[in-house]
Amino acid sequence: MRVTTAFNRILQLPGASVHTVAFTDEGIVIGLRRRRRRLLCxxxxxxxxxxxxxxxxxxxxxxxxxxxxxxxxxxxIDCRACGRVRTEQVPWARPNARHTNDFENIVGWLAQRMDKTSISRLLRCSWEAVDAIVTRVVAHHIDDSRLDHLYRIGVEVSGTTRAWSSPR
Ligand SMILES: [Zn+2]
Incomplete structure (x- = not known):
């Protein structure tokens, strides 16, 4: 199986398919290609x-x-309906977000159960990022259905891998 096919099956992103996969010092960078040519405001x-x-x-x-x-x-896009230039809406992330919907939904779910410092350590992102996401996710409806099939997240804390299980 090609690596792009494997990542397509793992990610199952709406509206885009995996075009490139690069393993870098920062982590895995997945290049996407859009399925639709028409852009959404x-x-x-x-x-x-x-x-x-x-x-x-x-x-x-x-x-x-x-x-x-x-x-x-x-x-x-120069949106006629809005009467001004606006950034398009992508299917996998909220407007102005620098994290995907899946990432933000997890943060939103965790934020109802633990403090932001714990979330930032668990998901290895900054406290400020968690705070901004919580503010944004609360403004939107949390899509719980994306969590239905998620029963375990593997995380690395200080060099030891621990498993965190959903209480569902
Ligand atoms: Zn518009």
Whole structure:
């Protein structure tokens, strides 16, 4: 099986497929390619007209001891409905987020059960990132269905791998 096929099956991302996989010093960087050409504004309007584009990375849930990032071109669109230039909405992350929906949903779920310092250690991200995510996730409905099949997260704490199990 090709590595891109394997990562497609593992990630099952909406609206995008895995194009490249790179193992770097920082972790695994997964390059995505979009399935649709038409771009979505956060207001719900769709357009094919791009204003400009840039490369962005989103932190995703760790694979074992490896940090994982998704990378993709993100476009700005001149939205007629909004009457201004806006950044497109991608299917795997909330507007302005630098973490994926899956990562943010886990943070949101954990935030109801433990303090932010513990979450930042568990998920190996900054306290500030946890705080910003909690604020953003509370504003949206937490998609609990993404957690239905998640029963264990492997985390590395100070060199020892521990398993954390969902109480469901
Ligand atoms: Zn718009």
């Amino acid at each position: 956060r207001c719900g309007a769709r357009t094919a007209a791009r204003y400009d584009s840039s490369r962005r990375r989103w932190r995703h849930l760790d694979f074992g001891a490896c940090r994982v990032w998704l990378g993709a071109d993100i476009h700005r």
